[in-house]
Amino acid sequence: GDKVKQSPSALSLQEGTNSALRCNFSIAATTVQWFLQNPRGSLINLFYLVPGTKENGRLKSAFDSKESYSTLHIRDAQLEDSGTYFCAAVPNTGYQNFYFGKGTSLTVIP
Amino acid sequence: EAAVTQSPRNKVAVTGGKVTLSCNQTNNHNNMYWYRQDTGHGLRLIHYSYGAGSTEKGDIPDGYKASRPSQENFSLILELATPSQTSVYFCASGDAGDTQYFGPGTRLLVL
Numbered sequence: 001g002d003k004v005k006q007s008p009s010a011l012s013l014q015e016g017t018n019s020a021l022r023c024n025f026s027i028a029a030t031t032v033q034w035f036l037q038n039p040r041g042s043l044i045n046l047f048y049l050v051p052g053t054k055e056n057g058r059l060k061s062a063f064d065s066k067e068s069y070s071t072l073h074i075r076d077a078q079l080e081d082s083g084t085y086f087c088a089a090v091p092n093t094g095y096q097n098f099y100f101g102k103g104t105s106l107t108v109i110p
Numbered sequence: 111e112a113a114v115t116q117s118p119r120n121k122v123a124v125t126g127g128k129v130t131l132s133c134n135q136t137n138n139h140n141n142m143y144w145y146r147q148d149t150g151h152g153l154r155l156i157h158y159s160y161g162a163g164s165t166e167k168g169d170i171p172d173g174y175k176a177s178r179p180s181q182e183n184f185s186l187i188l189e190l191a192t193p194s195q196t197s198v199y200f201c202a203s204g205d206a207g208d209t210q211y212f213g214p215g216t217r218l219l220v221l
Binding site: 031033035041042043045048086088097098099100101102103 | 143145150151152153154155158166168169198200207208209210211212214215
């Protein structure tokens, strides 16, 4: 089964509203990374997390390793936030291989 | 920020032909990775490397070889390309305990 499950798979947001994306892990993850794949296909780094939280502008992410999940909060959504959001987890096996979720496709509507 | 480049950016190959995808990074990262991205699967790890001369199998290595001749370069080799290998391929680099940086991707079509 999938080691990293993202929800929801797709989401439409009105411009200016808030939402949260979630990743659940069936592996014991040590670190989590969040990416945005923009409509041109480029993968943009958003956050790299050990257990805890980070904030950058309108984005905030949290990683709870004990409960095996991570969240990405988007505040005051803008049109340029549209794209596909991926989370990736590094397991505690000692190897640096990342397991990706299947992504959340976000559309921000004017 | 690390600079990761890939070549070619687009490739059309014939079934049974050999394809080499190249990746170069200029930030002296030890680890490099090759992923493929397909609709409904997200990104899946094919091969990775911890440094020059090392290659390791990822989750879906069948049909692919990798080569890491130097710190900067990591190649993905399809000895006998098949239509099922049509995909978008991403290279990434990073160090242990740090973020990964991705290249722009290569679109491969195998006819």
